[in-house]
Amino acid sequence: MARTFNIKRGDTSPALRFALEPATINLLGATVAFQMRARRGVILVDAAAVIDTATPPILRYDWASGDTTRAGIYEGEFRVTYADGSVETFPNRGFISININEDVR
Numbered sequence: 001m002a003r004t005f006n007i008k009r010g011d012t013s014p015a016l017r018f019a020l021e022p023a024t025i026n027l028l029g030a031t032v033a034f035q036m037r038a039r040r041g042v043i044l045v046d047a048a049a050v051i052d053t054a055t056p057p058i059l060r061y062d063w064a065s066g067d068t069t070r071a072g073i074y075e076g077e078f079r080v081t082y083a084d085g086s087v088e089t090f091p092n093r094g095f096i097s098i099n100i101n102e103d104v105r
Contacts, residue, residue, distance in 0.1 A: 004097045009071045010105070012063040016098070018078055020057040020090055027054050029083030034061035036076040036098060049078055059090070074098040 005016050016034070020027075036045040045067050052060035059078045075095035080088050 003091065003094070004099065005076075006099045006101060007063070007068055008101050008103045009068055010103060011068055012065060015063065016061045016076070016096070017052055018059045018090060018096060020059065020080075023056045025057045026082075027051050027057050027080070031081045032059050033079045033081075034059075034076065035079065036067070036074050038072060038074055040075075044074070045076075068100050071100050071102045074100065 007014070030051065032049040032051060034045060034047055034049040035043055037043045045064075047061070047064065049059055049061040052058040059080075061076075061078075074097075076098050077095055078090045080090065082088070
């Protein structure tokens with residue numbers, strides 16, 4: 001899955017999916033959250049996400065109404081809390097670039 005995600009302003013589909021590396025990451029018993037902010041700005045989204053598939057490990061965030069109301073370029077990441085309580089953020093380096101593009105409205 002690409003590290004750049006495009007969606008139109010006001011849309012809630014498609015969901016944001018992100019493949020974890022390495023593919024051997026064990027998500028059994030883990031919980032996931034998604035965070036998005038304006039570039040180097042305040043957090044605009046801090047919500048539960050889901051494990052789309054465990055093998056290969058793919059995470060998914062289903063957009064909520066209001067998440068994509070403002071066009072712009074945003075930074076996102078997934079936070080995984082493993083069954084043992086340890087936390088890991090993906091991507092481990094940089095961010096997922098989220099482009100919320102203008103629509104004709």
